[in-house]
Amino acid sequence: MKKRSDEDIKEALGNLPSMEDRQSKDLLYQKVSSRVNKPKRKAAPWLFPGLATIAVLLVLAVFIPVFFSNNGMLTVEESADRTNENAESSTANEETTPSFDSPPSENGEENAEIKETEPSSEEKNLPSEKNDENQTQENASKLEEKQGEPDTELDSLVLSKDEDGYTTRSYPGKNGEVILPIPQKQEASFTPERYGLAERAVGELEYQVDETEGSAVVTFPDGFNVSGSAWASAIVESIRWDLENFNLDEIIVQTESGNPVSLGSYGEISEVPVIQQGEYIFQLYQYEDSPERLLAPISVDGSPTFQDALSMMKERGRGLYVSPAVPEHVQFNTVTADEGVVSINLQHESWAGEQQLLTMVEAILATAGQFGFEKVKFNGVNVSKFSTYDLEEPIDVPQGINPVAE
Amino acid sequence: MRTFFDELYENYHHDLFQFLIYMVKDRSLAEDLVQDVYVRVMKSYDSFNGKSSEKTWLFSIARHVAIDYFRKQQRKRNRFMEFFDWTEKGEQIKDQNKIPEEIAVQNDEIQQVYQALDKCTVDQRSVLIFRFIQGLSIMETAEILSWSESKVKTTQHRAMKALKTILEEMEEGRGDREEA
Numbered sequence: 001m002k003k004r005s006d007e008d009i010k011e012a013l014g015n016l017p018s019m020e021d022r023q024s025k026d027l028l029y030q031k032v033s034s035r036v037n038k039p040k041r042k043a044a045p046w047l048f049p050g051l052a053t054i055a056v057l058l059v060l061a062v063f064i065p066v067f068f069s070n071n072g073m074l075t076v077e078e079s080a081d082r083t084n085e086n087a088e089s090s091t092a093n094e095e096t097t098p099s100f101d102s103p104p105s106e107n108g109e110e111n112a113e114i115k116e117t118e119p120s121s122e123e124k125n126l127p128s129e130k131n132d133e134n135q136t137q138e139n140a141s142k143l144e145e146k147q148g149e150p151d152t153e154l155d156s157l158v159l160s161k162d163e164d165g166y167t168t169r170s171y172p173g174k175n176g177e178v179i180l181p182i183p184q185k186q187e188a189s190f191t192p193e194r195y196g197l198a199e200r201a202v203g204e205l206e207y208q209v210d211e212t213e214g215s216a217v218v219t220f221p222d223g224f225n226v227s228g229s230a231w232a233s234a235i236v237e238s239i240r241w242d243l244e245n246f247n248l249d250e251i252i253v254q255t256e257s258g259n260p261v262s263l264g265s266y267g268e269i270s271e272v273p274v275i276q277q278g279e280y281i282f283q284l285y286q287y288e289d290s291p292e293r294l295l296a297p298i299s300v301d302g303s304p305t306f307q308d309a310l311s312m313m314k315e316r317g318r319g320l321y322v323s324p325a326v327p328e329h330v331q332f333n334t335v336t337a338d339e340g341v342v343s344i345n346l347q348h349e350s351w352a353g354e355q356q357l358l359t360m361v362e363a364i365l366a367t368a369g370q371f372g373f374e375k376v377k378f379n380g381v382n383v384s385k386f387s388t389y390d391l392e393e394p395i396d397v398p399q400g401i402n403p404v405a406e
Numbered sequence: 407m408r409t410f411f412d413e414l415y416e417n418y419h420h421d422l423f424q425f426l427i428y429m430v431k432d433r434s435l436a437e438d439l440v441q442d443v444y445v446r447v448m449k450s451y452d453s454f455n456g457k458s459s460e461k462t463w464l465f466s467i468a469r470h471v472a473i474d475y476f477r478k479q480q481r482k483r484n485r486f487m488e489f490f491d492w493t494e495k496g497e498q499i500k501d502q503n504k505i506p507e508e509i510a511v512q513n514d515e516i517q518q519v520y521q522a523l524d525k526c527t528v529d530q531r532s533v534l535i536f537r538f539i540q541g542l543s544i545m546e547t548a549e550i551l552s553w554s555e556s557k558v559k560t561t562q563h564r565a566m567k568a569l570k571t572i573l574e575e576m577e578e579g580r581g582d583r584e585e586a
Contacts, residue, residue: 004573006566012519013538017508021423023437029411032444036407155557194555291554404556405563 154355154388157295158362158398159183166403170241171197172234174287177319178296179237181244183400190404195294196287196321201234202242214249218272222256232264240275241297245400248274277372281309282363282401283318284325293359295366295401296322306342306371307335313363325363327356333380340374341394347380357381358388362398369397407448414447418464421540425465428535429472431524433506439475443468462549469532469550476528522572530565537562 004012021028159166166183171192173180180197184190192199204224209216218239226232243251251272253261260270278300285296298318300309313326329349336343344364351357361378368376375394389395422443427436446467509520523531529551536547537558544562548555 004570009519009566009569010538012515013534014541015512015516016428016520016539017512017516018420019424019427019433019506019508021419021437021440022433025412025415025419028415028441028444029408031441032411032448033407035441035445036448156560292556403560405559 154358159400159403161399170238176230176234181241182402184404195292196290202238216251218253220255220261226264229265280370282366284323287321326360342373343377345379365397442471465550525572533561534565
């Protein structure tokens with residue numbers, strides 16, 4: 001079977017023949033101008049009678065139930081002597097047993113509020129999963145409706161395991177709060193400004209990686225100076241993320257002359273800790289109006305469980321240009337792990353679109369990978385036609401985030 | 407109006423028609439759609455604010471016309487599917503589209519690439535046509551599609567990958583038939 005390179009494909013596309021329009025220019029102009037100048041079509045003859053009929057039906061639909069319920073109220077109030085008594089007793093009844101037939105009144109409004117916040121006894125008797133299922137199925141159908149539109153390419157933010165030839169370089173966000181690893185193809189010309197990122201914090205450093213020994217040596221220029229603790233932190237984090245894909249046990253830092261490095265508030269250091277499992281969650285980074293969105297690793301304190309980490313992914317306020325990748329309406333009910341596969345049962349309301357779902361899925365996959373899992377099974381999303389991933393099956397965690405192909 | 411039409415026609419008609427015919431793979435349909443593009447352009451010329459070039463504006467309209475067409479087709483298909491089992495018949499009808507004679511006289515490789523384009527997503531096909539058939543830059547393509555440049559690059563990367571896979575599958579299929 002013939003193997004084709006990108007260049008072969010480009011060449012073949014370039015060789016596709018030119019196809020000429022056979023209609024003459026004048027004929028085309030005539031057709032176009034006749035359509036441009038065509039007077040607007042008058043409203044269809046059935047339109048106004050049709051609208052009038054619909055309006056009448058709507059009015060009837062609104063007034064008939066009101067008319068009947070008012071009749072009911074009149075019969076109660078007709079016995080003049082018992083009016084007050086009835087009113088009192090009906091109020092008391094309403095307080096204890098809400099009635100669907102009660103006339104519109106203050107109490108009626110209260111009932112409506114109660115119904116909104118508390119499910120009816122009938123609903124309470126249903127298993128909660130059943131309710132969730134109904135809700136999620138409805139939501140799923142909404143998403144599927146949106147997917148009826150022609151397929152548009154979604155912004156994927158992760159690097160799948162089968163892609164190779166990428167080297168990770170990390171860049172600080174614009175205010176240095178977060179460090180974003182960007183795997184790039186060797187030939188890629190990457191402009192951090194375009195992605196709302198600052199220049200690399202570790203451009204002057206040299207890395208020597210020995211994968212067999214599981215160690216790396218990072219050499220700083222002699223007399224290296226750093227201003228401010230934020231920048232010192234950006235340097236340390238950049239080193240850790242640059243080397244994250246190597247399976248390292250230690251990262252040694254030294255100056256050209258072999259001395260420890262003086263790094264602002266860190267003092268003199270000779271080692272930088274490698275990234276451990278469970279240190280980071282992933283949220284969205286987007287600088288001001290930049291069209292580019294990236295996944296940002298956000299460090300978490302303590303040693304949260306994966307379920308805690310999922311809840312943290314919904315939290316705001318973890319950086320100026322950072323926002324949660326998981327929408328507020330998503331609830332993580334249970335999380336169970338079995339031999340590297342983590343199953344997440346979640347509940348949600350309607351998605352803003354397929355992109356929102358994709359971004360959430362990918363942020364969770366990246367976080368699961370950081371927590372040492374190999375695959376993630378999503379339960380309760382109930383979206384069968386999700387173009388990017390098959391949610392019926394466990395999904396591999398990605399190899400990396402934020403790939404830049406060219 | 408005539409002067410404006412003449413100007414557009416002279417400068418862009420060839421590329422416009424190329425884009426549409428490679429998108430929809432049907433000459434008479436492309437001829438209808440090209441009319442739609444000019445009608446929309448004529449009606450909305452006042453709203454052209456000059457932020458983008460005339461060319462990217464025109465192609466952006468052409469792309470929307472093509473997408474509207476696909477959307478209508480999708481709706482029609484969905485309506486039919488509700489009543490009949492069209493899954494097999496629909497595919498058969500689609501495959502009967504004649505290969506234009508310009509393509510039919512080309513070698514197998516070109517014919518396969520032409521067929522394979524049809525199996526890419528609408529976005530992937532748009533990017534491949536703009537980038538490699540029309541020779542537009544990443545920046546121009548991004549402007550037409552109202553995307554970021556990185557999205558164009560990513561889509562292009564995926565489109566190339568998809569095209570390779572489709573071509574390999576086509577070859578495998580042909581090999582199997584020949585063996586049989």
